[in-house]
Amino acid sequence: MMAENHHITDIAIIGAGPVGLFAVFEAGMLKCKCHVIDALDFVGGQCTALYPEKPIYDIAGFPAIEATKLIENLKEQAAPFAPVYHLGQRVERVARMSDVRCQMSEKAPSSDICHPSSGWRIQTSRGITIDCRAILIAAGCGAFGPNRPPIEGIEGYEGKSVFYSVVRKEDFRDKRIVIAGGGDSAVDWILALADIAKHISVIHRRPKFRCAPESADKMKKLADAGKIEMVIPYQLEGLQGKNGMLEKVIVKDLDNNKREIVADNLLAFFGLSMELGPIAEWGLNLDFNHIKVNPVTLETSQTGIFAIGDIAKYPGKLKLIACGFSEAAMAAHAIYPLVHPDEALHFEYSTTKGVPG
Amino acid sequence: MMAENHHITDIAIIGAGPVGLFAVFEAGMLKCKCHVIDALDFVGGQCTALYPEKPIYDIAGFPAIEATKLIENLKEQAAPFAPVYHLGQRVERVARMSDVRCQMSEKAPSSDICHPSSGWRIQTSRGITIDCRAILIAAGCGAFGPNRPPIEGIEGYEGKSVFYSVVRKEDFRDKRIVIAGGGDSAVDWILALADIAKHISVIHRRPKFRCAPESADKMKKLADAGKIEMVIPYQLEGLQGKNGMLEKVIVKDLDNNKREIVADNLLAFFGLSMELGPIAEWGLNLDFNHIKVNPVTLETSQTGIFAIGDIAKYPGKLKLIACGFSEAAMAAHAIYPLVHPDEALHFEYSTTKGVPG
Numbered sequence: 043m044m045a046e047n048h049h050i051t052d053i054a055i056i057g058a059g060p061v062g063l064f065a066v067f068e069a070g071m072l073k074c075k076c077h078v079i080d081a082l083d084f085v086g087g088q089c090t091a092l093y094p095e096k097p098i099y100d101i102a103g104f105p106a107i108e109a110t111k112l113i114e115n116l117k118e119q120a121a122p123f124a125p126v127y128h129l130g131q132r133v134e135r136v137a138r139m140s141d142v143r144c145q146m147s148e149k150a151p152s153s154d155i156c157h158p159s160s161g162w163r164i165q166t167s168r169g170i171t172i173d174c175r176a177i178l179i180a181a182g183c184g185a186f187g188p189n190r191p192p193i194e195g196i197e198g199y200e201g202k203s204v205f206y207s208v209v210r211k212e213d214f215r216d217k218r219i220v221i222a223g224g225g226d227s228a229v230d231w232i233l234a235l236a237d238i239a240k241h242i243s244v245i246h247r248r249p250k251f252r253c254a255p256e257s258a259d260k261m262k263k264l265a266d267a268g269k270i271e272m273v274i275p276y277q278l279e280g281l282q283g284k285n286g287m288l289e290k291v292i293v294k295d296l297d298n299n300k301r302e303i304v305a306d307n308l309l310a311f312f313g314l315s316m317e318l319g320p321i322a323e324w325g326l327n328l329d330f331n332h333i334k335v336n337p338v339t340l341e342t343s344q345t346g347i348f349a350i351g352d353i354a355k356y357p358g359k360l361k362l363i364a365c366g367f368s369e370a371a372m373a374a375h376a377i378y379p380l381v382h383p384d385e386a387l388h389f390e391y392s393t394t395k396g397v398p399g
Numbered sequence: 400m401m402a403e404n405h406h407i408t409d410i411a412i413i414g415a416g417p418v419g420l421f422a423v424f425e426a427g428m429l430k431c432k433c434h435v436i437d438a439l440d441f442v443g444g445q446c447t448a449l450y451p452e453k454p455i456y457d458i459a460g461f462p463a464i465e466a467t468k469l470i471e472n473l474k475e476q477a478a479p480f481a482p483v484y485h486l487g488q489r490v491e492r493v494a495r496m497s498d499v500r501c502q503m504s505e506k507a508p509s510s511d512i513c514h515p516s517s518g519w520r521i522q523t524s525r526g527i528t529i530d531c532r533a534i535l536i537a538a539g540c541g542a543f544g545p546n547r548p549p550i551e552g553i554e555g556y557e558g559k560s561v562f563y564s565v566v567r568k569e570d571f572r573d574k575r576i577v578i579a580g581g582g583d584s585a586v587d588w589i590l591a592l593a594d595i596a597k598h599i600s601v602i603h604r605r606p607k608f609r610c611a612p613e614s615a616d617k618m619k620k621l622a623d624a625g626k627i628e629m630v631i632p633y634q635l636e637g638l639q640g641k642n643g644m645l646e647k648v649i650v651k652d653l654d655n656n657k658r659e660i661v662a663d664n665l666l667a668f669f670g671l672s673m674e675l676g677p678i679a680e681w682g683l684n685l686d687f688n689h690i691k692v693n694p695v696t697l698e699t700s701q702t703g704i705f706a707i708g709d710i711a712k713y714p715g716k717l718k719l720i721a722c723g724f725s726e727a728a729m730a731a732h733a734i735y736p737l738v739h740p741d742e743a744l745h746f747e748y749s750t751t752k753g754v755p756g
Contacts, residue, residue: 064459071457099749100428101460102421102724103469105476109750112460119462337694338715358695360728367459368725371717392456393466 047170049126051077052381054164054174056133056321059087061351061366062180063116068374069178070123071392074381077172079164081185081319083130083207086113088182091314102364122398130209131168132185136324136347139163139173162346176377179342179349180366184331185319189312191222191278202286204308208235216240220291220303222278223311229253231309232270233260242270243303245293247277276301281308321353329355339376340369346380348373404527406483408434409738411521411531413490413678416444418708418723419537420473425731426535427480428749431738434529436521438542438676440487440564443470445539448671459721479755487566488525489542493681493704496520496530519703533734536699536706537723541688542676546669548579548635559643561665565592573597577648577660579635580668586610588666589627590617599627600660602650604634633658638665678710686712696733697726703737705730 053069055062058080066076084090089098089109097106104112139161164172188206190196196204208214208231215238221228222245229251232244244261251258264270273293279300280292291303318331327334327343332355335341340348350373351366359365378387410426412419415437423433441447446455446466454463461469496518521529545563547553553561565571565588572595578585579602586608589601601618608615621627630650636657637649648660675688684691684700689712692698697705707730708723716722735744 060459067457067459093750096750099476099752099754100424100728102417102424102720102727103458103461103464103472103476105472106754107460115460115462119456119460358729358733360732362725362728363459364728365725368719368722370459371457371719371721372715375717376715393450393453395456397456397463 045171049077049170049172051075051126051172051174053077053176053178053377054079054133054162054172055125055178055180056080057087057180057182057351057353058082058085058127058129059180059182059351060089060112060116060363061182061370062087062178063113063120064367065178065180065350065370065374066120066123066125067116068371069377070120070125071395071397072374072378072381072387074374074377075125076123076178077126077128077174079128079131079133079166079172081130081132081187085117085127085129086110089113098363100362100364128166128168128170128172131166131170132187132319133164134167134320135163135165136177136320137163175346175380177347178373178377179321179333179347179353180351180370181318181321181349182352184317184321184353187315187317187319188310189315191310191312193278193281196281199281199283199286199288199308203283203288203306204281204310206310208309211235211238214239214307217306218304219243219307219309220245220305221309221311222246224248224251224253225311225313226253226257227311227313228309229257229261231311233257233264236264236269243273243291243305244270245273245276245278245291247275247296249274273301273303278308278310318353338372340373341376348377402528405530406434406528407530408432408483409531410434410533410535410734411436411490411519411529412482412535412537413437414444414537414539414708414710415439415442415484415486416537416539416708417446417469417473417720418539418727419444419535420470420477421724422535422537422707422727422731423477423480423482424473425728426734427477427482428752428754429731429735429738429744431731431734432482433480433535434483434485434531436485436488436490436523436529438487438489438544442474442484442486443467446470455720457719457721485523485525485527485529488523488527489544489676490521491524491677492520492522493534493677494520495703532703532737534704535730535734536678536690536704536710537708537727538675538678538706539709541674541678541710544672544674544676545667546672548667548669550635550638553638556638556640556643556645556665560640560645560663561638561667563667565666568592568595571596571664574663575661576600576664576666577602577662578666578668579603581605581608581610582668582670583610583614584668584670585666586614586618588668590614590621593621593626600630600648600662601627602630602633602635602648604632604653606631630658630660635665635667675710695729697730698733705734 052074053076055078058078094110161175218241219239220243224246265272276293279294282290291305294300333349335354337356350369352361409431410433412435415435451467518532575598576596577600581603622629633650636651639647648662651657690706692711694713707726709718
């Protein structure tokens, strides 16, 4: 029996932006099932994270469409093919199935033999394993990740007592929390956790917050009522604790005067940035932060790993969503024989073939 | 002063199907003006001519969209860039501007010199001349043209007394007309010309017509009232006349019994078919009925002539509208330096740049 967090599928798509979502549709039309992994907690990639309400003018067939609406439509278009989404996690490890089997056979040498390459195993940062025939990287400019404050040793606390996002509010009940940051995310979580936490200290380097005025007013009322403490103008300076469990957050003002705040948790909200992340270590041919592909098949230098959209690079490549859509179709056709090696592709137009119920 | 039917533009797009229309938009975003020529009397190409009411499922962002609605949207999306449409005509001649100038200078040797290639001159079947920097062929499977009845010497009558479409009903006032064909087009024109023509003979090889039942009823009433003559079951056999002016149409029945019908005009409605037409004679590298292009620039073997959509061929080419849209964007970028040779392209995303008011 397979573990609950172990999946088998045809294609693992990395990136749930517009191009990744359309790849689910194109793959589905060719009878290939997909799992989709994204570092963000929601689908849509940059469209949703960076410019949700901006109209886009260069999607063919839409004189103008808001980014979020485009994503909604693409998700609906992919839905008949029942993709499985694994959000809020990054792909941490990628291994050829032949290597995986070799490892297995080392443990039990007589029970298995090394197979030739016949797929890939992916492992995510949330412990999910996906075995697939092909990997399709549609990761845009790379995974979005939180900007980490430049504090020595902070990595040791991450995921234990220091967080850059809130998954379950209840995890913070009756905790002494330091919340750092001056934007909407910081203020929204200050408001949301005010009644749950035992104590909240708000660290910001200046009195002005870049957030909705209404939220700023609410925060001020909480501060006036003594429910939260405004530690302003201060910046994060250091952490103290043991085994990843925070005891004190050290802050300093603009004159370098330091102060210690007793705390169980630090929540830091300094925005998102993009990085290629672990993809950079998969042995693909890279061109700065882009992955070189064959423009006909969209295949990378690794057999069975394909890349489309902004992350893909070939001569004449344009970073346009319209081009990514076309690449999604071409990659799906190139992947088809890996998934259905014994079936010739009988291509039919969508007007004739339709989509599943 | 330039003649009214002589135009100068940046790009002449041949084909007003979905890919040609999106090319107007992409070219417009790069400050290139377009004229669009199509053999059909309306925009939309196959979408409008062959499957107007069918839902298409594989246009990214539309879980389903009717072909006519897609075309409406694409026309609206192109509109801010003020394309000029020349419909119901084919491109008959294409010449390099350098050759055009050479011809001019032969006529007046001292007044002009041969220029290096700097564009193209196009002439259409309706006598329109378009001078342009680049030609972009988005002609699908070729121009739609009427199916010509297999009658010896019919070419000599075409456009003079034999027609495959009606441009002005008044041209047929008080004429003796033979109308051949058994579909909606034939029947619709029989009904529309019944009160205008002096006499109409209807030629069809069997009593059953493939048309709306209501139209068939109306035609029967006209026949019963003696307003039109049904010549059934007969087929076209030959023409008699002088200098392109028809005098008699010869028809035969299934037993080869012939009959002569005195007539001024023959209108033959045997449906549309697609053919590459004059494009086949432009010196482009062809691969059966497709034009070979560089997949990076979409340029053909002739500098300054580009091809996109179903007519274009390169390794891995898929005949999908989604791929044609991407090719439109790539071709527009490749054409840009031909139109704006001294300006580097400052590419901006549509979300930032917007479109003209």
